[in-house]
Amino acid sequence: MDQNKKTILKNFSPIKVLIPVFLGLGATAWLFLKDDGLDDLKGITQANIWWLAAALLVLLIRDVGYMYRIRSLTDKFLSWRNSLDVIMLWEFASAITPSVVGGSTIATILLHKEGIPLGKSLAYVMVTAVLDNMFFILAAPIALLATQGEVFPTFGFGGSDLSALKTAFYISYFLIAIYTFIMIYALFVRPRAFKWILLKLTSLKLFRKWRVNAFQHGNEIVWASQQLKGKDFNYWARAIISTIFVWCARYFLLNCLIAAFTDVTLSEHLLIISRNLIFWIVMLVAITPGGAGIVEMAFPSFFGLFLGGFSNIVVVLYRLITYYPYLVLGSIVLPRWIAKVFGRQAVEDEVKV
Template sequence: MDQNEKTILKNFSPVKILIPVFLGLAATVWLFIRDDKVSELKGLAQANVWWLVAALLVLVVRDAGYMYRIRSLTDKFLTWRNSLDVIMLWEFASAITPSVVGGTTIATIILNKEGIPLGKSLAYVMLTAVLDNMFFIVAAPIALLLTQGQVFPTFNLDPSDVTKLQSAFYVSYSLIAVYTFAMIYALFVKPRAFKWLLLKVTSIRFLRKWRVNAFQHGNEIVWASEQLKGKGFNYWSRAVISTIFVWSARYFLLNCLIAAFTDVTLSEHMLIISRNLIFWIVMLIAITPGGAGIVEMAFPSFFGIFLGGFSSIVVVLYRLITYYPYLILGSIFLPRWIAKVFGHYPKQSEVRA
């Protein structure tokens, strides 16, 4: 079996799919049982159907934006159909891996198996990570400034918990910033100097066991950097605009769900988007696959003030719309994609954990 195929099947094993499902469902059940909120499920009948439809439409538009971005980054090498495969499997990989890990390794293999050379595949995946992180880095200070401190939740939280939440945000934001600017330096300024630095650091005695990995990662950075040289203004403008678009759509989806259960003013819409941004940055350091369990637990503190008795319902709908569908769709797309790029459907024994 091809080594890439083994990697794909290992990372997409049934056990890795079931873990986030179990964590998410367990956290959801606990939310309802903890405060005896099972009766709140009746509140679904009060939802504004049009706002729910709008949420689904925003989800479709967001994924279309992702497809446009990856197709644009590959200079239209990928067809729309292939872009759909890539995005569905990429989201699938992100859903079953911890947020701190993400699906970047799998995404590189997916692009490579779609016929894109390894160096370019690495470049595109690294570039999407830089673009996404730069959105966080730029948007977070704007959110903090515009909301004048209201962006951090205090609903049902002790002052000590608010402080811990703020600390988690600043730690996550700092890590994102350091990683992103290091990647920008490595990709666009001095890739070979970055490779030298990696090798120099791993020459220290207690770090020598990572020297081979550092050498390999350094080579990957150099390859990726070479692929991104000479790109024109139109290329970069499409990349930046599409990134702003997909993340704005991702955040506005929650606004639609909240508006389905309660009246939301324009200023509240802006505050919800700002809190969602902070929420996502904190969740980026989540250690569970797809943030499963942690998202469900933290959600009411961030957005409960807008929802009152509907917070538990909305967090369930939010995860049902934005998370679980990708587990299902990924499971559908995966065998067909493997048959396309590897020439056969995986045998049952090949997909075991």
């Protein structure tokens, strides 16, 4: 069996889908049961339908933004339809893998099987990772300064818990920053020097068992760097602007859901966006697939201040809109995509896994 096919079938197996579903549903059930809050579900009838519609519209706009970005990065090699398949399956992969792992390996295979050479596929996936991380790196200090410390929640946190939260945030932030600047150096400054450093490090006895992987990763960096040479200002402007757009839409969706249940002032909207940024940087180190369970458990502490008794309802709606649809859509798109790029026999294999 083709190695790419093996990787796809292994990572998209039914058990990988069921694990985050059970974790998420279990955490959601616990949120309601611990406070005897099943009656709170009736609060959905009090929601402002226009804000709920706005949340769905923002979600749609965000996904179109992702499609535009990947299509622009590939110099329009991908059609809009192929871009939709790639984004749906990329989101699917992210939903069933831990946030710290992400769906980058799968994304590279997706692009490669759409007919893009491996070197270019690697380059495009690496660039999206760098752009996303740079958004976090630049936006987080702005959020901290703009909110004057209010960005960290105190609702549901004691002194030691709040200190642990801040520590987790700063560790996550600096790890992201270090990784991103290393990637920028490797991709855009000295790719061959980066490969040489990897090989030198893995020549040491302590790291020798990773030498083959280091050699392969070094080659991938060199290939990716070569594909990105000569890109003009418009190329990078489209990539940067679309990245800012999709992440702002991603965050504002939660504002719409909160505003559907309670009145939110402009300053509170800005605080929610800022707190959401901090929330997701901490969640990037979540060890569960798609942050399932962890997101549901942490959500009330971050946003309960704005929601009161509606907190559990909003976290359920938030995950129903932003997480579970990609599990469903990915499961629908996957067999057809596998049939397209690997042939019909692969679909039978995928069903058996």
